Amino acid sequence: MTALPIEWTLRPRQPAEKVHEAVSCILPLERTRQVRRFHQQIPAYRMSPLKGLTHLASRLGLGGIWVKDESARMHVQSFKVLGGSYAIYRVALKYLGLDGQDIPFKELTAGPLREKLEGLTFAAATDGNHGRGVAWSALQMGLNSVIYVHRLTSLARIQNIQANGARVVVVDGNYDDAVRQVNEDARREGWQVISDTSWPGYEDIPRWVMQGYTTLLSEAQEQLAAQGLTRPTHIFVQAGVGSLAASAIGYYANLFGEDRPVSVVVEPDKAACLYASATAPDGQIQTVTGDLDTIMAGLACGVPNPQAWQLLSATADVFARCPDYVAALGMRVYGVPLLGDPQVISGESGAVTLGMLMMIMARPEGRELREALGLGPDSQVLLINTEGNTSPDEFRQVVWEGSMPLPPEYKLQLLP
Numbered sequence: 001m002t003a004l005p006i007e008w009t010l011r012p013r014q015p016a017e018k019v020h021e022a023v024s025c026i027l028p029l030e031r032t033r034q035v036r037r038f039h040q041q042i043p044a045y046r047m048s049p050l051k052g053l054t055h056l057a058s059r060l061g062l063g064g065i066w067v068k069d070e071s072a073r074m075h076v077q078s079f080k081v082l083g084g085s086y087a088i089y090r091v092a093l094k095y096l097g098l099d100g101q102d103i104p105f106k107e108l109t110a111g112p113l114r115e116k117l118e119g120l121t122f123a124a125a126t127d128g129n130h131g132r133g134v135a136w137s138a139l140q141m142g143l144n145s146v147i148y149v150h151r152l153t154s155l156a157r158i159q160n161i162q163a164n165g166a167r168v169v170v171v172d173g174n175y176d177d178a179v180r181q182v183n184e185d186a187r188r189e190g191w192q193v194i195s196d197t198s199w200p201g202y203e204d205i206p207r208w209v210m211q212g213y214t215t216l217l218s219e220a221q222e223q224l225a226a227q228g229l230t231r232p233t234h235i236f237v238q239a240g241v242g243s244l245a246a247s248a249i250g251y252y253a254n255l256f257g258e259d260r261p262v263s264v265v266v267e268p269d270k271a272a273c274l275y276a277s278a279t280a281p282d283g284q285i286q287t288v289t290g291d292l293d294t295i296m297a298g299l300a301c302g303v304p305n306p307q308a309w310q311l312l313s314a315t316a317d318v319f320a321r322c323p324d325y326v327a328a329l330g331m332r333v334y335g336v337p338l339l340g341d342p343q344v345i346s347g348e349s350g351a352v353t354l355g356m357l358m359m360i361m362a363r364p365e366g367r368e369l370r371e372a373l374g375l376g377p378d379s380q381v382l383l384i385n386t387e388g389n390t391s392p393d394e395f396r397q398v399v400w401e402g403s404m405p406l407p408p409e410y411k412l413q414l415l416p
């Protein structure tokens with residue numbers, strides 16, 4: 001039998017005190033409510049839909065598949081804006097000497113407080129989506145932004161950032177080089193860096209970014225409750241630097257402790273820095289270098305966010321990595337669903353978790369992982385479609401032209 005094209009490692013569950021310690025310093029429970037209240041004040045805020053792929057779930061032998069669909073979030077097609085906007089709000093309050101106070105967002109967009117923010121410039125390095133979210137959030141306050149991208153960033157992604165009023169700087173290197181460059185330039189220019197990854201001495205802002213993501217999870221919990229479900233049994237989350245995964249898994253660890261959903265962190269095999277860290281014999285955080293050449297642009301990160309790693313190493317159950325064609329499979333299945341299931345428009349990074357779930361459930365080689373995860377007819381699996389069609393040329397290459405086909409030896413075997 002061919003092997004599953006997914007490499008994975010299962011981690012033993014840690015003692016409750018260790019989990020609590022890792023989660024509470026980054027995601028204090030009451031913060032989720034404050035963050036959601038902040039987002040609700042943004043005029044473009046709407047709850048994103050939770051879509052049930054009922055027919056697909058039954059053909060895969062699962063109880064349910066629930067997709068939190070972030071493809072239309074605040075007009076920028078990705079969940080990332082939730083983190084960038086909350087971090088910018090907190091940075092602005094700190095700049096005004098009002099950190100920790102509950103100031104309505106609209107007071108930062110007009111009037112005397114806004115006046116005092118004049119001249120502030122926000123900067124970020126991005127693979128596309130984070131920078132677009134930061135640029136959009138700065139624009140809501142009428143402030144400037146400068147966004148650094150790496151040389152493999154598609155033109156469409158660059159244009160989407162520019163459309164939000166940002167200046168874009170292209171760095172000759174990969175995402176991690178863009179992170180280094182923006183910091184150097186920001187120090188010189190006096191810009192406020194809004195990074196979704198942390199380093200020693202720069203921890204508040206990435207923590208606010210992670211806290212910002214919890215809005216999508218608290219919405220999902222509300223939506224699941226409306227379906228009569230207290231919680232998902234499983235959650236698959238895609239990872240670049242790992243901030244979203246830490247936020248999602250940490251959120252559930254906070255709410256349910258030992259009874260939290262079984263979690264899987266999913267990465268592209270060309271940029272699997274968290275998988276490398278999880279399998280490192282010395283247990284230390286690992287870096288992946290090179291071009292990080294994957295179609296999953298949002299996940300092309302070689303250096304984990306140390307804060308996220310700290311949380312994930314205490315809470316995540318499985319770390320897994322897979323080839324690009326697994327993401328392409330997910331994009332096509334989302335785009336052309338089984339009759340009766342809703343359509344989901346999902347870009348490369350958004351779709352990889354569905355592709356992986358399908359490979360695990362619809363291939364005999366998936367059995368060992370399926371059993372390790374306890375996936376079956378009673379499972380209610382939560383997935384996050386983290387982006388829409390954010391790079392249309394690449395999207396069409398996969399969905400229309402059939403690039404990255406599933407190798408014939410992995411033909412899917414669905415239940416009748």
Ligand SMILES: Cc1ncc(COP(=O)(O)O)c(C=O)c1O
Binds near residue numbers: 127238242299301349
């Ligand atoms: C669409 C999409 N999904 C997932 C991620 C992963 O988020 P993180 O870098 O926090 O792991 C990103 C990051 O940019 C992204 O753009």
